[in-house]
Amino acid sequence: MNIVQITDLHLCQNGEKAFHRADATQALKNSVNYLLHSAISIDLVVVSGDISTDGSMDAYETALHELKRLPCPVYYVPGNHDCCKRMEQAGMIPVSSNGTACREIDLPEVSIILMNTAMAGESRGFVNKETLEQLREILNKEAGKPTFLFMHHVPFVTGFTVMDEPFSGVEEFNALISKKEINVCCGHIHAGMVTHTGLATVITCPPICMEMELDFTPAGGDMFYVSEPQFAIHCVNEKQVVTHFAVVPTAESRRGPYPFSV
Numbered sequence: 001m002n003i004v005q006i007t008d009l010h011l012c013q014n015g016e017k018a019f020h021r022a023d024a025t026q027a028l029k030n031s032v033n034y035l036l037h038s039a040i041s042i043d044l045v046v047v048s049g050d051i052s053t054d055g056s057m058d059a060y061e062t063a064l065h066e067l068k069r070l071p072c073p074v075y076y077v078p079g080n081h082d083c084c085k086r087m088e089q090a091g092m093i094p095v096s097s098n099g100t101a102c103r104e105i106d107l108p109e110v111s112i113i114l115m116n117t118a119m120a121g122e123s124r125g126f127v128n129k130e131t132l133e134q135l136r137e138i139l140n141k142e143a144g145k146p147t148f149l150f151m152h153h154v155p156f157v158t159g160f161t162v163m164d165e166p167f168s169g170v171e172e173f174n175a176l177i178s179k180k181e182i183n184v185c186c187g188h189i190h191a192g193m194v195t196h197t198g199l200a201t202v203i204t205c206p207p208i209c210m211e212m213e214l215d216f217t218p219a220g221g222d223m224f225y226v227s228e229p230q231f232a233i234h235c236v237n238e239k240q241v242v243t244h245f246a247v248v249p250t251a252e253s254r255r256g257p258y259p260f261s262v
């Protein structure tokens with residue numbers, strides 16, 4: 001089973017460029033075209049937040065228009081740039097999920113948990129007691145199959161100082177996931193990272209739009225490149241989960257693929 005995670009689309013109304021530089025609409029189009037024509041078979045897609053930059057309905061309509069071209073279910077969690085109300089209106093998240101909330105998509109091969117860590121008007125993450133309780137209940141069911149928890153914000157210190165804002169409730173969240181062999185799949189940081197919190201594997205998915213500059217100085221985490229879109233694919237086989245970080249080949253400087261067997 002192959003689960004594609006895409007994140008940080010940063011679409012804007014009227015196809016405007018994200019942060020005046022990045023053509024987010026074209027980046028998403030290129031990504032969907034690549035997924036459609038590559039040799040990957042996709043069972044489902046999860047979009048882990050910052051679908052929009054401006055929270056506009058136009059951005060959500062663009063996302064739906066492009067992503068419905070994929071022949072598989074697509075699930076969404078909000079990010080700090082998103083508007084939950086408009087995502088509800090667009091049918092991307094259930095109406096009851098306003099505010100922080102946690103829900104499960106129980107599939108035969110895997111359990112998918114979608115958790116909202118966004119709070120209106122705040123760029124940092126939030127997990128409140130009610131959400132934690134919902135998560136605890138889901139995790140206590142002992143799925144007996146690979147479990148993926150998708151959320152926007154990152155529950156560890158990344159080293160990108162400007163992005164490492166306080167995450168409300170993160171200690172309680174980490175105490176909970178540390179006891180579970182689950183895959184926690186985040187967005188927000190605009191870079192691919194992997195770490196462990198106890199038994200849990202925690203990854204951040206690289207972005208569709210605006211790749212973070214690698215900078216661990218106090219000013220780091222505040223500069224981006226307009227580059228090729230990137231995504232993650234979580235492949236579930238009989239023994240383990242293998243996560244690939246992939247690049248959508250769109251730039252003229254990128255040639256291939258060529259065979260190794262020459």
Ligand SMILES: [Fe+2]
Pocket residue numbers: 008010050079188189190
């Ligand atoms: Fe973002």
Ligand SMILES: [Fe+2]
Pocket residue numbers: 050079080081152187188189
């Ligand atoms: Fe974000």
